[in-house]
Amino acid sequence: MKKKYTVRPTKMQSLPGFIVGIVFVLLGIFAVIPSSGAFGIIWTLVAGLITVFNGINVFSEDGIPMGTVITEETEQKPEDNTRERLEKLEALYRDGLITKIEYEQKRREILNEL
Structure with missing residues (x-):
């Protein structure tokens, strides 16, 4: 665009x-x-x-x-966005801000969007 x-x-x-x-x-x-x-x-x-x-x-x-x-405007490639989202999710889990169950659930949601 x-x-x-x-x-x-x-x-x-x-x-x-x-x-x-x-x-x-x-x-x-x-x-x-x-x-x-x-x-x-x-x-x-x-x-x-x-x-x-x-x-x-x-x-x-x-x-x-x-x-x-x-x-x-250039759109980000979906895999770049997915990688960033997974890294942020992992950081939240490492910092103890989300539980293991929440981490796994959100990870599955992100991967299912591919």
């Missing part, structure tokens, strides 16, 4: 990006565009996009996901 998770930055991660984005937009408008022309426009647009992205993540509940992670 596959599970899908979306990865979003936290508000505290996005806040510095938002502030720096505003600084770069202002820098672009007042310094880069007047001195560099077309490059300044591109600079300011990119800074604006970064500011908007981080602003949405700071001021909204959901935010914009940065990516998606898909995980695949």
Whole structure:
């Protein structure tokens, strides 16, 4: 079975990006565009996009996901699970937490499930 998770930055991660984005937009408008022309426009647009992205993540509940992670759950093999269950049962018996009769009964139940 596959599970899908979306990865979003936290508000505290996005806040510095938002502030720096505003600084770069202002820098672009007042310094880069007047001195560099077309490059300044591109600079300011990119800074604006970064500011908007981080602003949405700071001021909204959901935010914009940065990516998606898909995980695949692997099921344990029945014999591995059986071995673990038998080892736990034996430990309970060794520690004196269950009687010999309870141990044998539960052991038979586990082995009958195979």
